[in-house]
Amino acid sequence: MKDKSEHIDSQLPFVVQCNDGAEGMLSELEDNSVKLIYGSPPYPNADRNYGNWHSDEYIEKITPFIDAAVQKLRPDGFLVINIKANRERQKTGINSRRSLVVEKLALMLEEHWHMYCVDIEIWIKDNPVPTGLRVACQDAYEQILWFSKSGRWKINIDAIRRPYNEESLRSYAQNTYKPRGNGLSYVRKEKRITPNLKGALPLNIIRGSVSGKQGIHQAVQPGYIPQKYIKACTKPNDIVVDPWVGSGTTGVEAVALYRRFYGFDINKDYVAIANEAINESYEAAMIKSRLTQSRIQLQQYFLSKLGDALVEHSDVEERPLLVTIEIPFKITLTVYLFPSTNPPGGRALNEYKFNLSVPSQKRGERGSFDRTFGDPLLVSYIADYDVFAIYDAEKHQSFSLNANVQIRQEAALEAMLKNVATYKRSSGEIVVTAYAPYLVDGIKKWFDLHINL
Secondary structure, eight states: OOOTTTTTTSSSSEEEEESOHHHHHHHHSOTTOEEEEEEOOOOBTOOBTTBOBOGGGHHHHHHHHHHHHHHHEEEEEEEEEEEOOOOOOOBTTBOOOOOOHHHHHHHHHHHTTOOEEEEEEEEEESSOOOOOOSSSOOOOEEEEEEEESSSSOOOOGGGGOBOOOHHHHHHHHHOOBOOOTTSOOSOSSOBOOOOOTTOBOOOSEEEEOOOOOOSSSSOOOOTHHHHHHHHHHOOTTOEEEETTOTTOHHHHHHHHTTOEEEEEESOHHHHHHHHHHHHHHHHHHHHHHHHHHHHHHHHHHHHHTTGGGEEEEOOTTSSSEEEEEESSSEEEEEEEEEEEBOOSSSSOTTEEEEEEOOTTOOTTOOBOOOOSSSEEEEEEEETTTTEEEEOOGGGOOSBOTTEEEEEEHHHHHHHHHHSEEEEEOTTSOEEEEEEGGGHHHHHHHHHHHHHHO
């Protein structure tokens, strides 16, 4: 008998097969093994080069996929379907009306398949395609049916939190919220709101542009949609499945987040495209993984050198690292920590450098430091001398991606001799260098310089 997990245990953590998704799930996956099934099936009444599922036959066509999904999901698994019902064709005496088959499917997921509705979320498209429709408003959203196999589910809210907007932060800092006098119980007692270090609660809407990618697949999905549910519903090494893999967007996001992935599609050209895209994502993820592990080790070392001055810190895997220290006043700092190296080729032997960038900064975009929870502390570590260098973050504003920041070897040598030293860069910036056991003294010196300035 064929071992249904042999592909998942192979060298690559993903498999994309040219196969009907329902049949593929039944033949290739163990029962109760999948944490998330995410997909965007053919939309009702949509004319595409991969077919048209009319609304009057839609439930019949999608039933085998849902049957297989329920069988293969773990007891704590989730099913998420991105779907939009195109309007019914105009008939004599009847305008082109909106199809309600998506709503019917949502009801059947509870009533027929006995799943539990986590939410029906909305994808709001910033650049909807104009339709010229004159009997209703322009179509600018799609639905995302989010269902759990279990009636008691858990999701990782922290993984999908969003940045606070500045107005909310100002309001939280200035206002005390009091119970309403009209009986509403939004606020039961007088309180102040302290922002969560991981960000604001996620909304059940997703805003963004339709993918601009063009190719043989006519409906390429933007990666930020499956990414949300992969983060919320799974952990690294969990199995994610897309029964309608298309151009491979779900797989690209899954392997980038170190999940195992299965994808199926009946179109061999799509399978080839998906395999190529997911393999590229996997290779990039492996490089990122090595860099991430190195960064985590560096951040752990940085924290260890803070000693008794350390009050609390955010997850060591996060970047930037939020650190509260007492020196002797208590302050929270947003630490951007980089390794300074002396790479061969084109670089002076007595010069070290690091590439400055911030999370989510993209090519062509200018970067800036997050000041939501604390002043930015820009630090590099020169491993050859076990020295930390603390820069003036105010001198590094609106920087290009991977901007080089250099420091001379003598700055590290002086810190080794004096424990804490200062160094003036050619730009006029004053850098504090500290031999690692004296990192706290270096931070105090950095604050003294800024207060004096």
